[in-house]
Amino acid sequence: MNRRYRKTIIAGNWKMNKTATEGKALLDELKQTIARVKWCEVVVCVPFVDIPMAIRALKDTRIAVGAQNLHQEQSGAYTGEVSASMLKDLGVKYVIIGHSERRQYFGETDSTVNKKIHVALEAGLHPIVCVGETLEQRESGITAELITMQVKAALAGVPAEKIRSIVIAYEPIWAIGTCKTATAEQANEVCELIRATIRKIYGARAARAVTIQYGGSMNAKNAQELLAQPDVDGGLIGGASLKAPDFTTIVEAANQ
Numbered sequence: 206m207n208r209r210y211r212k213t214i215i216a217g218n219w220k221m222n223k224t225a226t227e228g229k230a231l232l233d234e235l236k237q238t239i240a241r242v243k244w245c246e247v248v249v250c251v252p253f254v255d256i257p258m259a260i261r262a263l264k265d266t267r268i269a270v271g272a273q274n275l276h277q278e279q280s281g282a283y284t285g286e287v288s289a290s291m292l293k294d295l296g297v298k299y300v301i302i303g304h305s306e307r308r309q310y311f312g313e314t315d316s317t318v319n320k321k322i323h324v325a326l327e328a329g330l331h332p333i334v335c336v337g338e339t340l341e342q343r344e345s346g347i348t349a350e351l352i353t354m355q356v357k358a359a360l361a362g363v364p365a366e367k368i369r370s371i372v373i374a375y376e377p378i379w380a381i382g383t384c385k386t387a388t389a390e391q392a393n394e395v396c397e398l399i400r401a402t403i404r405k406i407y408g409a410r411a412a413r414a415v416t417i418q419y420g421g422s423m424n425a426k427n428a429q430e431l432l433a434q435p436d437v438d439g440g441l442i443g444g445a446s447l448k449a450p451d452f453t454t455i456v457e458a459a460n461q
């Protein structure tokens with residue numbers, strides 16, 4: 206973390222968990238335990254159908270609501286899809302784009318990720334853009350090239366004045382939901398590389414201002430060490446965001 210230059214952001218990614226009723230119970234608990242957060246931004250990225258409940262439940266708190274996806278077109282005949290303006294209209298602030306589960310199970314590519322970033326920014330949403338390598342890619346030594354390419358492809362055409370609205374989440378695929386966390390050094394190394402890539406495109410000031418999260422089995426035990434790294438500005442938390450005590454501990458680690 207480096208709060209002098211950029212925001213620390215802890216975002217929960219509930220994935221396809223929690224009905225609105227269950228989610229409300231979790232948020233009611235979090236509202237009590239996360240009441241005093243001052244130094245970091247807290248976000249819960251909930252399923253689409255939970256969004257109205259979450260907006261209502263979190264009114265007058267410092268916890269923001271995020272979505273987990275959106276469609277790359279602004280409107281039209283795309284049955285079953287949700288647009289950026291629909292999210293914005295509900296009061297959503299953040300949206301996860303290009304999560305590896307979307308890339309793996311729903312055919313998302315660097316190109317759709319790029320389009321989604323553009324529609325999100327146009328609607329005034331803050332994209333949380335996920336990048337990350339598979340175990341095979343890491344073992345064959347192409348992590349740096351791959352991540353650099355994913356970041357460049359994601360940001361293609363994004364103007365300099367919008368770059369600070371974007372959060373990047375480095376999520377090694379081998380660490381997601383596996384209890385295999387990247388070491389603090391591995392996480393920082395890639396987050397640093399992402400910042401260097403942004404620096405080459407947008408310059409040093411912009412690179413310094415962008416929040417870069419780590420995600421992948423971040424939990425109450427390892428959060429502090431990961432967040433102590435200079436280029437790790439927060440976390441995207443899956444499993445551990447579903448339990449109020451664990452998520453609270455992570456937020457507290459970021460709020461120090």
Ligand code: PGA
Binds near residue numbers: 218383445
């Ligand atoms: P995990 O998920 O914390 O359960 O590994 C992280 C994510 O997929 O965003």
